[in-house]
Amino acid sequence: MEETKTSRAWLLDFGEGLQAAVGHHEMWQIIISPTLFNIPCTPPCCSNVLIFQGNILPVLDIPILLEREPTSVTSNKIIGIAVYQDDPNHPIHYGCFHLATMPQNIYVSDDEACELSAQQRHWKALALSSFCLNDVAIPIINLAYLFAAEFHNNL
Amino acid sequence: MTDFWYISVVFDGRYLLVPQNEVESVEIIADVQIQPEGGAVGWFFEHGFESKVFCLSHDFSLLSSIPEKREYLILLKNKQPVGITCDEVEHINIQQEHLYLQDLPVVMKTPQSPISQLLIYQEKIGCVCRSAALIKYLNYLTTDK
Numbered sequence: 001m002e003e004t005k006t007s008r009a010w011l012l013d014f015g016e017g018l019q020a021a022v023g024h025h026e027m028w029q030i031i032i033s034p035t036l037f038n039i040p041c042t043p044p045c046c047s048n049v050l051i052f053q054g055n056i057l058p059v060l061d062i063p064i065l066l067e068r069e070p071t072s073v074t075s076n077k078i079i080g081i082a083v084y085q086d087d088p089n090h091p092i093h094y095g096c097f098h099l100a101t102m103p104q105n106i107y108v109s110d111d112e113a114c115e116l117s118a119q120q121r122h123w124k125a126l127a128l129s130s131f132c133l134n135d136v137a138i139p140i141i142n143l144a145y146l147f148a149a150e151f152h153n154n155l
Numbered sequence: 156m157t158d159f160w161y162i163s164v165v166f167d168g169r170y171l172l173v174p175q176n177e178v179e180s181v182e183i184i185a186d187v188q189i190q191p192e193g194g195a196v197g198w199f200f201e202h203g204f205e206s207k208v209f210c211l212s213h214d215f216s217l218l219s220s221i222p223e224k225r226e227y228l229i230l231l232k233n234k235q236p237v238g239i240t241c242d243e244v245e246h247i248n249i250q251q252e253h254l255y256l257q258d259l260p261v262v263m264k265t266p267q268s269p270i271s272q273l274l275i276y277q278e279k280i281g282c283v284c285r286s287a288a289l290i291k292y293l294n295y296l297t298t299d300k
Contacts, residue, residue, distance in 0.1 A: 037279065037280040038214075039259075039263060039270065039273070039280065039282065040169070040213070040214045040215035040268075040270070040282065041215050041265055041267060041268035041269065041270060041292075042263045042264075042265060042268065043262075043263070043265055045262075046260070046262045046263050047263075049260075049263075049273065049280060051275055051280075054255070054275070055257065056257050056260075056273045056274075056275065056280060057260075058260035058262050058263050060262065095260075095262070147260070147261070147262050148261065148262075149261040149262075149264070152261065152262050152264075
């Protein structure tokens with residue numbers, strides 16, 4: 001009998017009904033109510049930075065990035081710091097995003113795989129795969145692509 | 156050999172750094188002839204230059220008049236130097252001050268942005284711009300004005 005692979009992941013809530021998952025090792029830290037610095041001449045989805053251990057990290061607003069109509073002002077209360085590599089032989093990078101709630105630790109198994117719905121096509125370019133959680137398709141997102149020039153140039 | 160000297164200017168709480176070798180000179184605001192035109196707030200006519208002078212706000216938009224706190228202007232090197240006003244000016248060596256330039260994250264780039272790098276300075280974020288990029292940005296802001 002084939003063994004079902006189960007992996008640990010983080011379920012991220014970006015607000016405005018947008019949820020996605022990343023690998024457990026891909027979330028580095030959560031910062032509560034950090035000081036953000038606005039940078040001029042930047043896109044609306046990424047106009048702030050955070051100072052973290054001497055590094056200046058971009059902070060993405062996922063709902064704005066995916067062109068969702070905001071129903072509320074983005075709160076700075078919860079910022080997630082993710083870690084990613086665009087290539088296994090390249091250095092790691094850090095990037096941040098606004099979160100509406102604290103990430104949830106979940107377990108995802110292969111037999112929960114499902115397709116994204118038609119209403120979730122905004123995730124298509126970023127999703128490595130997706131799984132079903134509580135009858136909702138959750139994309140597992142490619143962080144390296146999320147923070148890559150190629151993705152943002154194609155928007 | 157890398158040049159670590161930068162001119163750091165402050166306006167409306169915004170730190171802007173330009174490589175020293177790309178700045179023609181630092182002048183006082185009193186030498187600006189107020190003449191708002193085409194996005195510029197006036198002209199600087201000293202040292203054989205006829206230089207347009209601009210005021211940028213905290214968000215790098217153009218101001219149509221010179222705020223009271225502006226005391227200086229820096230002239231950016233160009234065929235015809237261009238002036239940007241500021242509240243304060245400082246001459247800093249980023250190596251001696253242990254300041255580290257970090258490239259502007261790719262997700263923060265826009266085609267018009269003059270900002271190439273960022274650094275942590277005085278517990279704030281300084282925007283590092285090359286003179287040519289700033290002048291191109293000012294031209295972009297003033298096109299069709």
